[in-house]
Amino acid sequence: MRIKILVVDDEESICEILKYNLEKEGYEVDCAYSAEDALAHDLAAYSIFILDIMMDRISGFDFAKRLKNNIATENTPIIFCSALDGEDDTVMGLNIGGDDYITKPFVISEVLARVRAVLRRSHIAHQQAYNISKSIYEPDITFKTLRVNRNEKLCYINGVEIPLTKTEFDILLFFLTHRNRIYSRDEIIRQVWGCGVDVTNRAIDTNITRLRKKLGEYGSAIITRLGFGYGFKETA
Numbered sequence: 001m002r003i004k005i006l007v008v009d010d011e012e013s014i015c016e017i018l019k020y021n022l023e024k025e026g027y028e029v030d031c032a033y034s035a036e037d038a039l040a041h042d043l044a045a046y047s048i049f050i051l052d053i054m055m056d057r058i059s060g061f062d063f064a065k066r067l068k069n070n071i072a073t074e075n076t077p078i079i080f081c082s083a084l085d086g087e088d089d090t091v092m093g094l095n096i097g098g099d100d101y102i103t104k105p106f107v108i109s110e111v112l113a114r115v116r117a118v119l120r121r122s123h124i125a126h127q128q129a130y131n132i133s134k135s136i137y138e139p140d141i142t143f144k145t146l147r148v149n150r151n152e153k154l155c156y157i158n159g160v161e162i163p164l165t166k167t168e169f170d171i172l173l174f175f176l177t178h179r180n181r182i183y184s185r186d187e188i189i190r191q192v193w194g195c196g197v198d199v200t201n202r203a204i205d206t207n208i209t210r211l212r213k214k215l216g217e218y219g220s221a222i223i224t225r226l227g228f229g230y231g232f233k234e235t236a
Contacts, residue, residue: 002028003119004045008038008063009052009081014104018050018081021108022115035063044072048119053082053089061096068097077118081106091203095165100197121194141176143234146218148173157216167192168211175222175232182223182231204230 005027007018015031022029030046032038035058049067053060060080067073077099082089085103093101099118102111138150147156153169155162164172170192183191189199208230212219223233 002026003047004028004030005048005050005115006030006032006038006041006043006046007050008032008035008055008060009050010034010055011052014052014081017108018111021112025112025115027115034058035060038063039066043067043070043076046073046076048077048079048115048122050079050081050115053080053084053093061092064093064096064098075122077122079114079118081111087200087202090198090200091206094193094199094203095167095207097166117195117197141173143176143218143221143232146176146215148176157218162214164211164214165207167207168214171207171211172215175230179232179234182225182228184229188230 003026005022007015007022007029009015009018009031010033012033015033019029019031030041032041034055049064051060051064055063060082064078064080067076067078078097079100079102080093080098081102081104082093083104090101099121100114102114141148141150145158148154148169149156150173153166155164155169155172171188174188174191178191185201185204188204189197193199208222212222215222221232221234223231225231
């Protein structure tokens with residue numbers, strides 16, 4: 001069975017370019033010229049979504065939120081493809097749950113490479129999730145009264161749940177399981193976002209700043225070494 005891709009973009013020419021080149025790669029591709037049009041499709045049937053952001057009524061960001069809030073599509077990869085090239089836009093797209101962010105005008109060979117990379121990571125993640133589902137529960141990770149439940153993906157301080165985004169949770173889990181060492185931004189990207197993902201330094205800094213604030217008294221345990229990176233210090 002061929003991999004199905006849904007391209008959502010209000011520019012027909014963009015849809016045609018992506019559809020033609022993706023189908024040459026062997027994918028099955030459908031196009032929707034608005035988020036409203038996309039909602040009429042069987043969204044659970046797709047293996048990846050490529051979304052424009054600036055669309056009438058329902059934006060690509062809002063449509064992505066709907067996908068992430070739908071149990072049938074919450075784990076389906078999303079690639080944003082937009083003329084918005086600001087760092088804030090990229091950060092927002094990744095924080096919403098996007099797996100990659102491509103700016104227009106794009107080079108089609110790069111788009112194809114990114115699609116392959118996202119699908120490859122998705123397959124690995126799916127296989128890992130399948131293997132984990134067959135194994136016993138993973139024990140909680142703790143630091144004093146800070147507790148991370150790896151099975152339910154929740155964080156608690158003094159027994160009170162601390163709401164974290166997926167990215168913030170993944171960063172915290174990485175730090176707690178790799179304590180007392182400084183990691184460069186590139187190392188953090190590989191561990192949290194995965195290889196081949198274009199993540200800016202500002203995106204990392206923003207997520208860590210937000211995480212520190214949410215952790216309150218434990219925020220100072222996430223330390224900065226200027227010129228080197230970040231780490232979690234147990235004695236902080």
